[in-house]
Amino acid sequence: MKVSILLFVAAVACSSLLRAGEVCTVPDTATLGCIYTNFGEGQSYLLGTGLTPGYSGAGAVGVSFTAANSYYLSDIEVAAFRASADVPDSVHFAIYDNTGQGGFPGTLVEGFQLSGFGIANPDPQPGDPLPGSVTTSSSFRVSAASVLHPLLLAGMQYWVVMDGIGDSGNVTWNANSLQRQGAATILAPASPEDPALWSALPSYSQGAFALDGTPTPEPSTFLMILPLAAGLYIRRRR
Secondary structure (H helix, E strand, O other), rough: OOHHHHHHHHHHHOOOOOOOOOOOOOOOOOOOOOOEEEOOOOOEEEEEEEEEOHHHHHEEEEEEEEEEOOEEEEEEEEEEOOOOOOOEEEEEEEEEEOHHHHOOOOOOOEEEEEEEOOEOOOOOOOOOOOOOOOEOOOOOEEEEEEOOOOOOOOOOOOEEEEOOOOOOOOEEEEEEEOOEEEEEEOOOOOOOOOOHEEEEEEEEEOEEEEEEEOOOHHHHHHHHHHHHHHHHHHHHHH
């Protein structure tokens, strides 16, 4: 019996380790691992268009979502692009709950510093994909693993927020390809944690993103549990 329990715990831990780095691949899925995604088939999104924090004084932009499953967060993936190689390559995204005034972002759940976003086509040529066309290119998609592994609850509303980079408007969060609209913005230099200053952008397309999770705590938790379980088993054998 003890061996069976240990094998089960080890299997779950290995499963969590294997899941690390995976991100939702099918929109509106209720399958294991996907908390939410508004990417289209094949991780598609719209090329060269979207939400730009820092433009016209905006300090941040946000998109609300409702978790499809109650999972511990393991990964986030977003699609964004830089205007040129001269602008910062590091972009801050964060997940908030909806406890702010009017259901806007309230308490920070976890933040992510993402880097490696592609640069917009500086010299478009005839035949190149047009801005606003659907693409599955990985050049503008970046993912990062969760460190805190917060539990996101099914049916609960949360926000993904992209912070502005100064007032230059040089980083754009690519629009989703599912024609989902509804975003929000907050003026610079206000902090995203100041919910009273958020305002809705109902006609703006949502930025493309996906959140992946696991039904159990992430590997770090199990790696702490396994030695204890093994020790207890050895002690019982004696």
